[in-house]
Amino acid sequence: MTIDQMLDNARAQLRRLYVYDVPAALARGAILVDIRPAAQRVREGSLPGALVIERNVLEWRLDPTSSARLSLAADHDVEWIIFCSEGYTSSLAAASLQQLGLRRATDLIGGYQALKSAGLLTVGIGVPHFAREVDSLASL
Numbered sequence: 001m002t003i004d005q006m007l008d009n010a011r012a013q014l015r016r017l018y019v020y021d022v023p024a025a026l027a028r029g030a031i032l033v034d035i036r037p038a039a040q041r042v043r044e045g046s047l048p049g050a051l052v053i054e055r056n057v058l059e060w061r062l063d064p065t066s067s068a069r070l071s072l073a074a075d076h077d078v079e080w081i082i083f084c085s086e087g088y089t090s091s092l093a094a095a096s097l098q099q100l101g102l103r104r105a106t107d108l109i110g111g112y113q114a115l116k117s118a119g120l121l122t123v124g125i126g127v128p129h130f131a132r133e134v135d136s137l138a139s140l
Contacts, residue, residue, distance in 0.1 A: 007088065010095035014106045017081060019118040022108065026127045030079035030104075031072060033058070035093055036112065040085060044112060049124020050083070058082075058093055063100050079104040087111040 001009075017025060026032070032050040034041065035058055046052075051072065053061050060068040064075050072078065080097060082105065084090040090107035097105035108114065115121055 007091055010091045013095050013098050014091065016087075016091070016107055016109050018109050019114045019120055022081065022115070022120065022123050025079065025081060026124060028079070029128070030081050031127075032108075032124050033062075033080055033082050034112070035082055035084050035090060044085060045116070045121070047083075047112065047115065047121060047124055049122075049127050055084075055089060055093060059096060059100060062097060062102060062105075076101045077104060078102065079106075081106060081108055083108040083111045083115070085111050086113050 022032070026049075032047065034047055034050040034052045035055040036044070037054055041052070051070075053070075057068070060066045061070050062073045062078075062080060063069055064073045064078075066073075080094070080102060082090040082094045082097070084093075084107075087108060087110045090111055094105045094107040110117075115123065
């Protein structure tokens with residue numbers, strides 16, 4: 001198998017989202033997850049409201065049965081929208097999450113670069129989990 005075949009197989013499992021689908025997904029409770037490495041986020045920019053989980057620990061943080069899970073990983077029905085820089089690594093990551101039973105995991109076509117090109121870098125600011133985090137930080 002080649003990496004292109006692996007990518008095609010991964011994407012065949014997903015209902016991938018376009019950038020214009022993101023606002024509605026967030027409104028229904030989906031969570032954006034940025035899996036880019038720290039150096040890449042520094043170079044390219046961040047996405048306020050996105051949960052940052054680097055690729056090497058993604059499955060442990062989002063699997064609701066893992067002892068290392070995040071509190072947002074409450075069950076297998078959470079809608080996770082994984083994104084990387086351009087939408088390649090995120091496809092493989094989302095397919096891996098689906099193999100763990102996270103049936104609503106998917107990725108963003110074009111990744112961070114597509115959001116940036118579409119002028120949607122503030123799309124995650126008003127999402128509930130982001131607002132909770134801002135409120136908790138403000139109370140410190």
